[in-house]
Amino acid sequence: MIAAVVALLVGLALGALAALEFERRRRGRALSRRAPVHRIAFPFTGEGLSEPALVAALRLARAEGATLMPVYLALVPLRLSVEVPLPVEAAQALPLLEAIEQRALRAHVPVDSRIERGRTVRHAMREMMEHEHFERMVVAAGANGLGDGFSAEDVAWLVEHAPGELIALRPAQPTTP
Amino acid sequence: MSSQHGRLKVFIGMAAGVGKTYRMLQEGQAEAEAGRDVVVGYLEPHGRVETESLAAGLEVLPRRRTHYRETPLEEMNLAAILARAPELCLIDELAHTNAPGMEHEKRYEDVREVLEAGIDVFSTVNVQHLESLNDQVTQLTGTRVRETIPDAVLSAADEVVLIDVTPEALIARLRAGKVYPSERVPAALNNFFKVENLSALRETALRQVAEGVEVKRLAPPPTVASSRREDRLVKAAAPQAISERLLALVTLSPRAQRVVRRAWRSAQRLGAELDLLTVRTPGRAGGQTSSEEREQLEALRRLASILGAQLLVEEGDDVAEVAIRVARERGSTYVLMGAPKPRNAWRRLTQPALPFRLLRGLPGVDLRIVADRTLREEPPAPEEPLL
Numbered sequence: 029m030i031a032a033v034v035a036l037l038v039g040l041a042l043g044a045l046a047a048l049e050f051e052r053r054r055r056g057r058a059l060s061r062r063a064p065v066h067r068i069a070f071p072f073t074g075e076g077l078s079e080p081a082l083v084a085a086l087r088l089a090r091a092e093g094a095t096l097m098p099v100y101l102a103l104v105p106l107r108l109s110v111e112v113p114l115p116v117e118a119a120q121a122l123p124l125l126e127a128i129e130q131r132a133l134r135a136h137v138p139v140d141s142r143i144e145r146g147r148t149v150r151h152a153m154r155e156m157m158e159h160e161h162f163e164r165m166v167v168a169a170g171a172n173g174l175g176d177g178f179s180a181e182d183v184a185w186l187v188e189h190a191p192g193e194l195i196a197l198r199p200a201q202p203t204t205p
Numbered sequence: 206m207s208s209q210h211g212r213l214k215v216f217i218g219m220a221a222g223v224g225k226t227y228r229m230l231q232e233g234q235a236e237a238e239a240g241r242d243v244v245v246g247y248l249e250p251h252g253r254v255e256t257e258s259l260a261a262g263l264e265v266l267p268r269r270r271t272h273y274r275e276t277p278l279e280e281m282n283l284a285a286i287l288a289r290a291p292e293l294c295l296i297d298e299l300a301h302t303n304a305p306g307m308e309h310e311k312r313y314e315d316v317r318e319v320l321e322a323g324i325d326v327f328s329t330v331n332v333q334h335l336e337s338l339n340d341q342v343t344q345l346t347g348t349r350v351r352e353t354i355p356d357a358v359l360s361a362a363d364e365v366v367l368i369d370v371t372p373e374a375l376i377a378r379l380r381a382g383k384v385y386p387s388e389r390v391p392a393a394l395n396n397f398f399k400v401e402n403l404s405a406l407r408e409t410a411l412r413q414v415a416e417g418v419e420v421k422r423l424a425p426p427p428t429v430a431s432s433r434r435e436d437r438l439v440k441a442a443a444p445q446a447i448s449e450r451l452l453a454l455v456t457l458s459p460r461a462q463r464v465v466r467r468a469w470r471s472a473q474r475l476g477a478e479l480d481l482l483t484v485r486t487p488g489r490a491g492g493q494t495s496s497e498e499r500e501q502l503e504a505l506r507r508l509a510s511i512l513g514a515q516l517l518v519e520e521g522d523d524v525a526e527v528a529i530r531v532a533r534e535r536g537s538t539y540v541l542m543g544a545p546k547p548r549n550a551w552r553r554l555t556q557p558a559l560p561f562r563l564l565r566g567l568p569g570v571d572l573r574i575v576a577d578r579t580l581r582e583e584p585p586a587p588e589e590p591l592l
Contacts, residue, residue, distance in 0.1 A: 045550045095459070102511060107349060112340040113513030119473070122466045129463070140459035142504055143511050159503060 066092070067140065069162040070128075071099040071153055074120045076176030078168030081197045082128065085166035088195070089137045096137050097162055098128045101152035102145040114145065149182050157191060164193045211320040214364040215299065216329045217414065219406035220397070222375055222384030223368045225329040226250065226297050230259040233295045233327060237263060246294040246319070246326075247281035247312075252386060263295070273304045283308050283315045286324070293325040300334035300352045313358045332410040335359060342409065348397055359413075367414040372403035412476075449477035452537035453514075454528055457483060457501040460543055460577060462508070467575045468541045469512050479514040480535055481505065484527045487520045525559050529566035539571045 070085040072078070082098075089096040100121035104110050125141040132139040142160065146152030167186060168177030178186070183196050214232075216225040226249065237243040245265040250256040266289060269282040280303055286294055296319070301312040309315050316326050333342040336353045343349040359365060370378075378384055379398055453468035455461035465481060472479040483505065502518070509516040521527035532540060545559045557565075563572055 049550045107347070108343060109340055111510060114511050115473070115513060118469065118512050122469065125462075126466060138459065141462050143508060145511060159500075159507065161500070 066164075067095045067097045067160075067162040068092075069097045069099055069156065069160065069165040071101055071144075071156060071165070071167060072124075072176075073101045073103070073149060074117065074124070076168065076170060076178070077124055077128075078170075078176045078197065078199075080199070081166055081168035081177065082131070084195070084197055086132060086135050086137055088164070088166065089132070090135055094137075094163070095140050096128075096132050097140050097142060097160065098125055099142045099144055099156050099160070100125060101149055101156070102143055103149070103152065104145050104147060106147065110145065110147065117145075118143070149178060150185055153182075153186065154189070157189070162192060164195065165190050166195045166197070169196045169198045209323050211323050211325045212363040213316065213320055213361065214325075214327045214366065215359060215362045216327070216366045216368055217332060217359070217410060218329075218368040219332055219410040220375065220403060221251070221331065222378055223370050225331075225368045226253075227256050227259060228366070228368050229295055229297070229327045229329055230256065230263070233263060233293065234259065236293055242292040244286070244289060244291040244294055246286045246296040247298070248295065249297045251384075253383060255383070264291075269307075271304050271306055273306075278304045280304055280307055281312065281315060283318060286319055287322050290322065291324060293327065294319055296326055296328045299328040299330040299358070300354045302352050311354070313354050317358075330354065330359070332406060332413055335413065338409060338413065342406065347402075365414055367410060369407065369411070372400045372407060375403060376400065449475040449538045450536055451475070451477050451479045451539045451541060452528070452532050452535060453479065453481050454524070454540065454542040455481050455483050455505065456543065457485075457498045457505070459501070461501070461505060463577075464541060464543045464575045465505070465508060465512070465514070467573075469514065471539070471541065471573075472514075475539075477539070479512065480517055480531070480537065481509050481514050482517045482519060482528060482531050484519050484521050484524045486522060525562035525566065528563060532563075532567050532570060537567075537570060539573070540567065541573045541575055543575050544577045545574075 068085055068089050070082065072081075085096055085098075088094070100117075102114050102117040102121060104112065104114065121143050125143075129139045129141060142156070144152045144156040144159070146155050165186070167183065169183045170177035170179060177183075177197070177199070186194055186196070216229050218225045230248075233243050233245070243263055245260055245263050247268070248256075248260055248265065250260070266282055266285045268279040269285070271278050271280060281296060296312070296316055299313050299316060303310060303312060303315070307315075309318070316328060319326055331350075332338060333348075333350045334353050335356055337356045339350060339353050375384075376394070376398055379390055379393060382390065384390075385393055449472075451468055451472045453464050455464050461483075468479055468481070471477075483502070506516050508514075517531060519527045519531060528540070531537075540563055542559070542563075548556075548558070556562075560572060560574060563570075
């Protein structure tokens with residue numbers, strides 16, 4: 029009698045464990061199914077992180093089930109080796125990337141952040157294009173000195189060189205009364 | 206001449222004028238008074254009267270005269286030192302680059318030959334001349350130093366003496382004309398000799414020497430280790446490290462970035478070195494690595510380079526074992542890791558979780574688990590003002 033009860037208890041315990049394990053794996057599979065297969069690059073510099081462009085990039089990433097790849101472009105002065113560690117730039121970049129990640133997580137958008145360095149914005153973007161794969165790029169255009177975005181020359185360069193689609197967001201012109 | 210290798214003692218300072226040459230001469234005089242055969246192989250007093258007077262009484266070997274592009278130059282006379290074969294030779298400015306046509310391109314190479322001849326050497330160097338610190342110092346001060354020495358030269362020194370003065374005291378010395386002739390003082394004050402530059406250099410010099418001391422202390426003794434019980438007890442009682450050293454365990458996934466960010470910020474706050482460790486399953490190092498993993502590894506490498514962290518890629522079936530070995534080898538005082546992946550029931554029953562194994566395998570080492578924010582309960586998206 030006791031043996032039967034023990035066997036029953038052991039059976040129940042094993043069954044419960046198996047059920048838990050099945051549920052854990054099911055969740056894991058569901059998470060991995062949600063994992064997007066493509067990425068949207070969002071390059072920016074320490075001088076200009078455009079809120080409207082970030083919102084647009086997040087909206088797009090969420091709509092498409094894509095991963096947002098915010099890329100901080102760190103500019104290395106000519107007097108330094110391009111390979112030198114950049115603690116000052118990193119101290120600026122990491123909180124920005126962290127903030128973007130927080131917002132993206134609240135919007136249920138997966139994030140894969142990067143820091144790319146270069147002598148100029150274009151050099152850093154060229155490095156980014158060489159190292160990373162992405163299907164789309166969202167950039168802020170700081171037209172006529174408005175907004176925190178790339179210069180018209182940089183955007184024109186991107187139009188010519190960027191792989192995949194390029195979405196350049198121009199800030200709205202101020203309305204005159 | 207002795208068949209033994211000579212001993213190298215280096216006097217290091219944050220900048221010109223701190224008193225490295227002065228201290229070298231003082232110690233040289235003390236050695237001479239103690240009865241040792243001391244000569245000055247090369248002295249660069251920069252016209253400082255106090256320094257010149259301190260060399261009085263010591264034998265100064267003649268310099269070697271040469272010409273470079275019709276400019277007469279004077280260099281250290283290596284042949285004369287080797288022929289004279291003193292017990293101790295004082296050689297200023299270890300990072301100096303010799304004129305073309307000398308035996309070696311750099312003075313530290315001359316010094317190596319002097320040491321190999323069994324002659325002890327006292328020498329001087331500034332911290333910005335160290336190769337590994339050159340870029341860092343350039344970034345701190347905006348001035349690049351062209352004459353550098355490999356760090357191994359300093360590491361190989363038997364003794365390193367830090368000559369330390371406060372930036373304010375050094376600037377006062379400069380103003381008093383004790384460092385440069387009066388006509389060079391205004392330019393020096395406007396360029397290199399600023400309190401902020403000197404403070405940064407001083408910190409670098411102090412850190413460099415402290416790290417050197419620590420490395421020497423942690424390194425195994427050159428002789429065969431004694432198995433005496435008291436020796437083992439002393440070794441066991443010795444602290445493993447003075448300064449903090451962080452080890453971050455990272456996987457090849459986007460989540461690793463968060464761990465690296467946290468680890469770097471902690472390292473910055475503690476003034477610690479940061480190592481990043483990723484453990485890969487043996488046999489996957491080559492073609493079997495997925496393109497995504499390769500991409501993540503490259504991204505991690507670039508991030509480590511920007512942050513000044515060291516990326517270590519190790520192979521092993523057991524992450525805990527590898528992490529414990531690496532942490533011991535590197536003298537890590539702090540380990541950071543992401544939240545471990547959920548394990549299956551069998552593993553949960555048969556093996557303790559990674560954090561517990563690390564805590565057990567690394568007594569005295571702090572462990573921090575960086576939370577995965579994707580698992581946090583958040584309000585539903587419609588309440589999010591962003592979208």
